[in-house]
Structure formats: C-alpha cells, structure tokens
Amino acid sequence: MEFFIDVILPVPLERLFTYSITRAESEFLKAGMRVAVPFGKSKIYTALVYGIHQTKPEVYEAKPIHQILDEHPIITKHQIKLWDWISKYYICTHGDVLRAALPSAFLLESETIISKTDLELADDSQLKDDEFLVYEALYHQSALKVQEISNILDKKNVLPVLKRLLDKEVIKIDEEIYEKYRPKLVRYVKLNATYQSDSALETLLNKLSRAPKQRDIILTFFSLSAATTKPIKVSELIEKSKSTTTQIKVLIEKEILEAFHIQTDRVSYSGGQTDALKQLNEHQLLALENIKNVFKTQKVCLLHGVTSSGKTEIYVKLIAEALEKGQQILYLVPEIALTTQLVSRLQHYFGAKVSVFHSKYSLNERVEVWHNVLENSDKAQIILGARSSVFLPFNNLGLVIVDEEHEQSYKQFDPAPRYHARDTAIVLANLHGAHTLLGSATPSVESFFNATMEHKYGFVALSRRYNDVMLPEIELIDIKDKHKRKRMKGHFSDRLIEEMTEALENNYQIILFQNRRGYSPIVECNTCGHSPQCPNCDVSLTYHQYKKQLRCHYCGYHMSMLISCMACGSTDMDSKGFGTEQVEKEVNLLFPEAKVARMDLDTTRGKHGYERIITAFEQQEVDILVGTQMLTKGLDFRNVKLVGIMNADNMLNFPDFRAHERSYQLMQQVAGRAGRTKERGKVLIQTYNPYHKILQQVSNNDYAGMFKEQLDERYNFKYPPIYRLIKITLKHQDYNKVNEGAEWLATALRQVFKQHVLGPEFPPVSRIRNQYHKNILLKIPQNQSLGKTKEAILKIKNSFSSVKNFRPIRVILNIDNY
Ligand code: ADP
Ligand code: ZN
Ligand code: ZN
Numbered sequence: 001m002e003f004f005i006d007v008i009l010p011v012p013l014e015r016l017f018t019y020s021i022t023r024a025e026s027e028f029l030k031a032g033m034r035v036a037v038p039f040g041k042s043k044i045y046t047a048l049v050y051g052i053h054q055t056k057p058e059v060y061e062a063k064p065i066h067q068i069l070d071e072h073p074i075i076t077k078h079q080i081k082l083w084d085w086i087s088k089y090y091i092c093t094h095g096d097v098l099r100a101a102l103p104s105a106f107l108l109e110s111e112t113i114i115s116k117t118d119l120e121l122a123d124d125s126q127l128k129d130d131e132f133l134v135y136e137a138l139y140h141q142s143a144l145k146v147q148e149i150s151n152i153l154d155k156k157n158v159l160p161v162l163k164r165l166l167d168k169e170v171i172k173i174d175e176e177i178y179e180k181y182r183p184k185l186v187r188y189v190k191l192n193a194t195y196q197s198d199s200a201l202e203t204l205l206n207k208l209s210r211a212p213k214q215r216d217i218i219l220t221f222f223s224l225s226a227a228t229t230k231p232i233k234v235s236e237l238i239e240k241s242k243s244t245t246t247q248i249k250v251l252i253e254k255e256i257l258e259a260f261h262i263q264t265d266r267v268s269y270s271g272g273q274t275d276a277l278k279q280l281n282e283h284q285l286l287a288l289e290n291i292k293n294v295f296k297t298q299k300v301c302l303l304h305g306v307t308s309s310g311k312t313e314i315y316v317k318l319i320a321e322a323l324e325k326g327q328q329i330l331y332l333v334p335e336i337a338l339t340t341q342l343v344s345r346l347q348h349y350f351g352a353k354v355s356v357f358h359s360k361y362s363l364n365e366r367v368e369v370w371h372n373v374l375e376n377s378d379k380a381q382i383i384l385g386a387r388s389s390v391f392l393p394f395n396n397l398g399l400v401i402v403d404e405e406h407e408q409s410y411k412q413f414d415p416a417p418r419y420h421a422r423d424t425a426i427v428l429a430n431l432h433g434a435h436t437l438l439g440s441a442t443p444s445v446e447s448f449f450n451a452t453m454e455h456k457y458g459f460v461a462l463s464r465r466y467n468d469v470m471l472p473e474i475e476l477i478d479i480k481d482k483h484k485r486k487r488m489k490g491h492f493s494d495r496l497i498e499e500m501t502e503a504l505e506n507n508y509q510i511i512l513f514q515n516r517r518g519y520s521p522i523v524e525c526n527t528c529g530h531s532p533q534c535p536n537c538d539v540s541l542t543y544h545q546y547k548k549q550l551r552c553h554y555c556g557y558h559m560s561m562l563i564s565c566m567a568c569g570s571t572d573m574d575s576k577g578f579g580t581e582q583v584e585k586e587v588n589l590l591f592p593e594a595k596v597a598r599m600d601l602d603t604t605r606g607k608h609g610y611e612r613i614i615t616a617f618e619q620q621e622v623d624i625l626v627g628t629q630m631l632t633k634g635l636d637f638r639n640v641k642l643v644g645i646m647n648a649d650n651m652l653n654f655p656d657f658r659a660h661e662r663s664y665q666l667m668q669q670v671a672g673r674a675g676r677t678k679e680r681g682k683v684l685i686q687t688y689n690p691y692h693k694i695l696q697q698v699s700n701n702d703y704a705g706m707f708k709e710q711l712d713e714r715y716n717f718k719y720p721p722i723y724r725l726i727k728i729t730l731k732h733q734d735y736n737k738v739n740e741g742a743e744w745l746a747t748a749l750r751q752v753f754k755q756h757v758l759g760p761e762f763p764p765v766s767r768i769r770n771q772y773h774k775n776i777l778l779k780i781p782q783n784q785s786l787g788k789t790k791e792a793i794l795k796i797k798n799s800f801s802s803v804k805n806f807r808p809i810r811v812i813l814n815i816d817n818y
Helices: 023-028 077-089 095-102 130-141 146-153 160-167 198-210 212-227 234-240 245-253 282-297 309-325 339-353 363-374 387-391 420-433 445-452 481-483 492-505 581-589 609-617 658-671 695-700 703-717 735-756 784-800
Strands: 003-008 018-022 033-037 045-053 113-116 142-143 171-173 189-190 258-262 302-305 328-332 355-357 380-383 397-403 435-440 458-462 473-478 508-512 523-525 541-543 549-551 557-559 575-576 598-599 624-627 640-645 683-689 721-733 757-761 773-781 809-816
Touching: 003 023, 003 033, 003 095, 018 033, 018 045, 033 757, 077 095, 077 420, 077 784, 095 387, 113 146, 130 146, 130 160, 130 171, 142 146, 142 445, 160 171, 189 234, 198 212, 212 234, 212 245, 212 721, 234 245, 245 258, 282 302, 282 309, 282 458, 302 309, 302 445, 309 328, 309 339, 309 397, 309 435, 328 420, 339 355, 339 380, 339 609, 339 703, 355 363, 355 387, 380 387, 387 420, 397 420, 420 435, 445 703, 473 481, 473 492, 473 695, 481 523, 492 508, 492 640, 492 683, 575 735, 581 598, 581 624, 598 609, 640 658, 658 683, 658 695, 658 703, 695 703, 721 735, 721 784, 735 757, 735 773, 735 784, 784 809
Parallel strands: 302 435, 302 458, 328 380, 328 397, 355 380, 397 435, 473 683, 508 624, 508 640, 598 624, 640 683
Antiparallel strands: 003 018, 003 045, 033 045, 113 142, 113 171, 189 258, 523 575, 541 549, 549 557, 721 773, 721 809, 757 773
C-alpha cells in the first residue's frame, strides 16, 4: 500500500500539493506538522501537512518528502478549518494564509536569510558537527541564504539543522526588531499640604532662614506657581532657582516638597501586585448583564457604547469571568502602537497573564507567544493583539473582544490574504464555541445592520458617559460666511480662536484635527495654471514647507520646492488647500505662548514616534495637539476641553460609498476625545456646508439617523451590507494593456454575473508607482453560494491569464473591500 500527504506550501498555488511517504511516516505524521519538501527544480520549502491519505495524484509523480520537522502539530485542527474558510471567503490560496499566519521562523526556505545572534557559545561541544559548520560560516559572513548554507554543508536539506540552531538561539532570521518603548516620566513638585496655609508657610520660611539655598528654592517655587496654574516640573525649578537635584531631594526628604508624576499608570508591569477590578456603575452593570443574557442564546454581541462610557471596564469583567473558567481570551485592537495605555491597564488587573502579539515584535517574542498559546500556558491567557493575532493556535478560546470594531485597519489590504480581522475573529470564535463582543461608539453600518435588523448578533447599548459627564457640545461653523464677513485668520474662524483662547486661559488642552498632512496639497502657478505632478503617480505633489519639498503621498517621490513654474517660468506660485503642517504653523503665530505638537505620518515615523507624542500630551507638556485621524483611535486624554475640526468637507467629498459613514465615525471619535473627565467638552466643526446631513447628524449625536440614511443608500445602490462587494483590480505599467485586459475580463464576468458587474473604471488616482490601475466591481447577493462564486471567478481569471498578452497583468481580488 502507498501513503501520501497533502501539504500547504508557502507559495500561491491553487491546489494542495501531494508527496509520498512511507508507512512508518504515515503513522507518525499528523495534520498540522511541518515537513521539509523539495519543490521546483532545486528549492526546498517548509510545508504544512494538511491531510494523510492513500490516493495517488493523477497528473504528477509524487516525490518523497525530505524530512519531518515536528514531533507534534504546531497548528491545531481549528486553525486549519479557519484557513479553509479564509481561503474560500477571501478567494486566496492556502499558501497565502500560511505565510500570513505563521511567524517566518517556522517557514524556513531556500531564500531565507540567516545571521548569527549575539549569543556567545561558551563551549562548541553544545553543537553537532553540521551545526558548528553553520555557526563558523556565520562568523566569517554576517548573513547567508539557506541555499548557501546548503552548499556549505553539501547537503540538500538543511532545514532541520537550522531549526535546531534557531531553537538554541544561535542563529536568527533577518527581520527588524521592535523594541518596547518606555515613556520618560516627567517629575513634578508641589508644596506639602501642611504648608498650604499662610501661617504655616511663614513658620517654614523662618525655619529655613538658616538654610538660605532651601529658602531660595521655596521662594522660586512660589514665583513660578504664581505665574501659572500648571504643575511645576522639577527640572524647571532646578533651572530657575539655580539649584541641584540633591538640594531638591533634601526638600522632598524633609517633606516640605512632594514629588509626583502626572501619568503614573503608564509604568509598565514589572511583576508586582495586581489591582482589584473597578466597581461598575449602574449603567455599566446593566450593560454587562444584558451582554451576558445575549450570550445565553447568541454567540456574537454588539456593544454600542458612547465614547468614554467605560466599555473597557466591562470587557475587563468579562475577561475575568472567562479566566475563571480557564479559557483563553483574544482582545483585538486596531493599532497596537497606540495602545500602551491599554496594555498597562490590563496588566494592572491581570498581571503576567497578558501577552501582547504584534507583527512588529521580534521573531523570538512571536514564537514564544505562539508556543505559549498552543500550550495554553498561564502566560498567554489573554492575548492583546492587532489583526494578525487571529492566527494564533488557540485551543481553549472562550471570549473574543473586538474593540473599535468599525476601524478600517482591521482589514488587510496587501498582500493576500486580504482578510478582515473582525469577521475572521467571529469565525474563529464560532469554531471554538466562544463568544464574541464587538465594541464601538460608532459601529460600522455592517455590524449595526447585523445586530439590529438581521438579528445575527445580539445588541446592547450604553448611552451614558462614565461619571455622567455630558457628551461634548458640537457647534458647526459656516466658514463661507466667515470668509465673506472677514472673520477668518488664515484657516481659523473667530469662534475657534475665541474658544481656544478661553481653553488655554483655563489651562485645558486642545486637539485640532485636519485630515491631510503636509503644508498644502496643491501648488499652482497663477500665470499658466500648471501644478507640479508626481512623475510616477497621477497626483499633485504636496508641499511640505518644513523640508521645503514637494512630496508624493503615494510613492514617496520628492523634489525641492520650485522657485518658478516648471511650465512657464513665472514666479507667481500659489498653494491651495491646507494640511496639518500649515495648521501647526498658523497656531504658532496665533498663540505664540502655547506649546504645539503635531501627530501625523510625518512626525510618527520613528520607532516610537506615536508614543512620544502621546506621552508628552498626557503629561501636559503640550497644550495643542494638531493631527490627522491617528488622533481618533481610542485615546484617553484627561485634560482636553476643546476639539477643533479644521475642515469637514474634504472627508465628506471623498469618492467612496463609505465616505459619509467614515466621516461620521471620524468626527464622532475625535469629538469623543473632549471632556472625558469632569467638565463638558466642546467641539467646533468648520465647514462650507453646515447643512450637510452628516454634519447635522454628527452635531446631534444622531447615530440612528446616520445609519438609516446610509442603509437606504446601500439598498438603492446595492452596496454592503445588502450586497457583498468584490473589487477586482488590474495593474500594469502599460495603459493600453490594462484597458484591454479590463474590458476582456469585464465582458467575461458579465456572461456569468450579468448586471452585477460594474466597470471597468479608473480609480481617482489611476496611476501609482508607474502602474496603471483599473477596477471592476462585482456585487454579489448575500444568499449566493460563496463556493460557486469563487469557482466561477477563478475559472474566468484562469482563462484571462491564458491569454498571452494579459498574462503579465496583475489581477487582485478584494472581498468586502474597505
Ligand atoms: P470607553 O472605552 O468607553 O471610551 P473607558 O473604559 O476608557 O471608556 O472609560 C473612560 C474613563 O472612565 C477611563 O479613564 C476609565 O478608567 C474610567 N472608568 C470607566 N468605568 C469606571 C468605573 N467603573 N470606575 C472607575 N473609573 C471608571
Ligand atoms: Zn506657469
Ligand atoms: Zn508618486
């Protein structure tokens, strides 16, 4: 009898590939183990066993495997089922999923680049002969390809050797390492409470008459406090009183001064005591109870809780209950870089049970978390992670939380699998019989539809902010009118300036939101009308004043700012529109005393760019924060009173069927950063269209109205969630080829899908990095079989690729396009 295995190879093959194995191997191997197999002429890959059987492949001779790499499966049965679903739903190959799912250390192949770690071996005898040869080779050459190592060892299959070296941490796979950021804590001082009264103070100063330097410091402290109501920094006091750290320390030890940090809960968990959970208020308790009731009959629940209603504390209670049952918990967040606040909050409650998983973490950390999850170890009971953590090998998952479920960043754009982590997480939870809680202050139209109309999910609302702080008051400002009446200074209306002045006087912080970075998006010649374009993309170059550059936001192309027009030579150049850089500049002119910071892609590029800015703002070293939508993602600032939205119109006019929904979410989320503690916050929205429906809905907190209207539109125009949307993008550098190919493909699709095919059409930016893009949209009724749809599309795609002229065109399928 002959034995075979079907394996998933980490390459985009439509089918599984079959290899022959011996009887003994067939008894040992299980689905989910890795094997090293030959593929193509000379390559060796790590492949994953999918199934074991006795059916010989018909069209090719099955080759024997090289070697078995695992003693136990590293992938669970649930995971393989999840991969099956992903490849079917998102129309991609199992190989695509494998690549996305496994840390690359698990997938050694001929092209992988290997280098030495810093580990110094005390004693070479720890290594076997072949291991030592690799170790030595890496001493002479800093990096080697697996293929090259294979030549050195004169051995075709070196993956087992490399795996052993990886396990011993002697070698590593080249990848960027992501270091954890430790925020710098600023120290402040205040006067001890016992000296607050005038008489006590007088006694103190008299007492200090024999310690003139200390007396001097206290007096300086007073003159500083008189000038501001802000807390006084230790560093500032030292500078102004010309003293030293030691002198201040003495005063603190004498308990005359008291030191403190503004944000003490940012200190990362160091293994100490955990805190008791917070007591929920009545509204939170009710919501929690309702969620638990939903979970009695339904697997998924949507929690619609306004910003700052205390959703996180509800999640925490549910997590605690799942932990008690010994279950694993997956807590998904849209952007891990922005969640230091959340990590420490969870660690304070659950200590070392929390693990963070992120594709930017070092390989070792990821492999470690992987094993911890697989073994259901105590260290990885709660996984806090971005979208790729849906691929972890859970074996006892009890609860999935998807926070900010409306966020676009849950969808992977490129490369395949182009999956949506929220929807994938629901499928994952179902495979485990686990519950899923989706949470948001501004749910996606899809989820709200699924919950309140289709009743696919349960629904719970929480409409009070914690502490009963009112939602911010939202005022719309008609800047067309302001311009007419000359009430604008640059891009600031008189109302915005008034409110900013007042907030600053009362020592509150301010957030200014502008959805464009750079100084101004278009530079135009006043003489001939020419505006400089990117040579690689069909977009105007954005002016970045700080660097005196024109930059393309699609491909990164840049040139120095023009002195005269490239077309006619005129020096009369003008800029149109404005970005965060210009806002920052104008604020500096309007409020020269205020400290201003900017948070956008340009200022957060460094490793810890985000966190540095967030920390500075939290610690009130910054008065005004100017930023793009990065500002919206669930940040909890305590002292923000005012939010200004500089211009609402460019979001609203974006050519996309989700533009209105998105604008609503974005504005509500930015608005939600205001007034989170005691006093009601205020939001000013500047716009040319104050009567725009979305703006009215934003200012009335009318989520229901927004939802109803958007849903009507989706019905009328056959968009999600009523129809499923498949976007097919063709890419090639030859304009005519893309055009011809797109026509051919659309015609072929129309024969099957009839009127549900739209296009082909060029997107608003039709050329990026010298590649022309053209889109075809397929609208698939929700009840149409997924399997059949995928089959039909793949068939057409295959005959498309068999046309010689079209073969070089890249065809990308994107399901539930976001
Ligand atoms: P959301 O996630 O809904 O925006 P959070 O969970 O961040 O809201 O809560 C907002 C603020 O209120 C946080 O600073 C949180 O610590 C505080 N808070 C929420 N619930 C409670 C509670 N039950 N007891 C004490 N503080 C709470
Ligand atoms: Zn010109
Ligand atoms: Zn470009």
